Amino acid sequence: MSDTSAVVAARYRALLMRRPAAERPLMGCAMFDTARALMHAGLGDPTGTDRSADMRVQLFLRTYGTDFDAATRTRIVAHLRSRV
Numbered sequence: 001m002s003d004t005s006a007v008v009a010a011r012y013r014a015l016l017m018r019r020p021a022a023e024r025p026l027m028g029c030a031m032f033d034t035a036r037a038l039m040h041a042g043l044g045d046p047t048g049t050d051r052s053a054d055m056r057v058q059l060f061l062r063t064y065g066t067d068f069d070a071a072t073r074t075r076i077v078a079h080l081r082s083r084v
Contacts, residue, residue: 039063056080 002009016024036059040048043058057080065073 036063053081053083056083 004012019027037048039059039062040046040050040055043055043062045055057077060076060080061073068076
């Protein structure tokens with residue numbers, strides 16, 4: 001679902017494609033970093049310095065939790081909790 005008209009979406013894509021190829025992945029990385037900082041803040045860690053197992057689990061679930069079935073999600077969470 002999108003509330004963006006096809007004309008605006010096409011214009012936006014054309015503008016993105018005018019960027020140098022090496023710059024486009026960097027833009028995606030910067031957007032992910034921003035989203036991660038917002039998630040940290042939303043989880044009560046505004047400085048983004050909490051590296052606890054609980055924070056790793058919360059960040060994983062918020063970022064990728066719906067991308068995995070319950071069994072896989074449980075295995076990943078167990079792994080994140082077991083890391084030092």
